[in-house]
Amino acid sequence: MDQEPTNKEQYQRLVGRLIYLEHTRPDIAYVVSVVSQFRHSSNVSYRNVVDRILRYLKSSLGKGLMFSKNGDLExxxxxxxxxxxxxxxxxxxxxxxxxxxxxxxxxxxxxxxxxxxxxxxxxxxxxxxxxxxxxxxxxxxxxxxxxxxxxxxxxxxxxxxxxxxxxxxxxxxxxxxxxxxxxxxxxxxxxxxxxxxxxxxxxxxDILTKDFCGKVFHDSLTKLGIGDIYAPT
Structure with missing residues (x-):
């Protein structure tokens, strides 16, 4: 792991914004919880993880929770x-x-x-x-x-x-x-x-506690009712 320090203030600002976004994006909840643990001791490796999260978000701008009325308050x-x-x-x-x-x-x-x-x-x-x-x-x-x-x-x-x-x-x-x-x-x-x-x-x-391969991760998002409004129908 690359232990070279990174810009601490910039890292904290980015993670803070991701924590805010995570309130509407459960798909990034686990990884945001991981990078937020290193706000006071960040290095290049953790910054690279944050950059990967940002790239994922850029590629999935239409992804979010889909709500439907089922008639039962269970x-x-x-x-x-x-x-x-x-x-x-x-x-x-x-x-x-x-x-x-x-x-x-x-x-x-x-x-x-x-x-x-x-x-x-x-x-x-x-x-x-x-x-x-x-x-x-x-x-x-x-x-x-x-x-x-x-x-x-x-x-x-x-x-x-x-x-x-x-x-x-x-x-x-x-x-x-x-x-x-x-x-x-x-x-x-x-x-x-x-x-x-x-x-x-x-x-x-499961996806709130560890990382998964792409297929398992996206299958889990479907089960959670997380869809993409820009996905082809």
């Missing part, structure tokens, strides 16, 4: 975490997507603050963030007079994390996420949240 979430994915400090990256009426409405990709000792632990911490987001959407709907009548589904592809959420027994695997465990278990018992298992190939939140 709220669904997907959560995923990539264990020890950072080769620099071995911290994990987690992310979530939330959908309303099948339309993508919120998302987040974030490097976790501490190093996790197991994949179940990191998935569980990511699950807690997803639950908080779904509770916020549920509260918003309630304020608007549309309180969901059934539990909100948060899809996870880690069976160990799902088992921990339903199992009240405390043991060494849960003591590091004890607060999150009680928080999620409470919402399950109140039938506010459901945690259905989803196969890894159907886990939409």
């Amino acid at each position: 709220v669904v979430g997907y959560t995923y975490a990539d264990w020890a994915s950072s080769i620099i400090d071995r911290r994990s990256t987690s992310g979530y997507f939330t959908f309303v009426e099948g339309n993508l409405v919120t998302w987040r990709s974030k490097k976790q603050n501490v190093v996790s000792r197991s994949s179940a632990e990191v998935e569980y911490q990511g699950m807690a963030h997803g639950v908080c987001e779904l509770l916020w959407i549920r509260r918003l709907f309630t304020d608007l007079g549309f309180k969901p009548e059934k539990p909100i589904e948060l899809h996870c592809d880690n069976k160990s994390a799902i088992d921990i959420a339903h199992n009240p027994v405390q043991h060494d695997r849960t003591k590091h996420v004890e607060v999150d465990r009680h928080f999620i278990k409470e919402k399950i018992e109140k039938k506010i949240i459901r945690l259905p298992f989803v196969k890894s190939e159907d886990q939409l939140a």
Whole structure:
């Protein structure tokens, strides 16, 4: 990796604008979360990544979220975490997507603050963030007079994390996420949240935690409802 320093102020301005743009472009959420980690210690390699993002954006000016009316206010979430994915400090990256009426409405990709000792632990911490987001959407709907009548589904592809959420027994695997465990278990018992298992190939939140080849990436964007208004029909 090229460690030659780059113009720090310019790098920070560019990343700041990308963070702002990421609020409407979930397709760049993961990579923007990566380059934003080096705003205070940027080098030529990270600047080159930013330039690649800019080239991608220039080639996809018409890409964005497509919303449709489906007649059902169902709220669904997907959560995923990539264990020890950072080769620099071995911290994990987690992310979530939330959908309303099948339309993508919120998302987040974030490097976790501490190093996790197991994949179940990191998935569980990511699950807690997803639950908080779904509770916020549920509260918003309630304020608007549309309180969901059934539990909100948060899809996870880690069976160990799902088992921990339903199992009240405390043991060494849960003591590091004890607060999150009680928080999620409470919402399950109140039938506010459901945690259905989803196969890894159907886990939409994957692209918020790591990079993929072009075909898999673009296939995922289609599933998320991200289209291009300039694409030929």
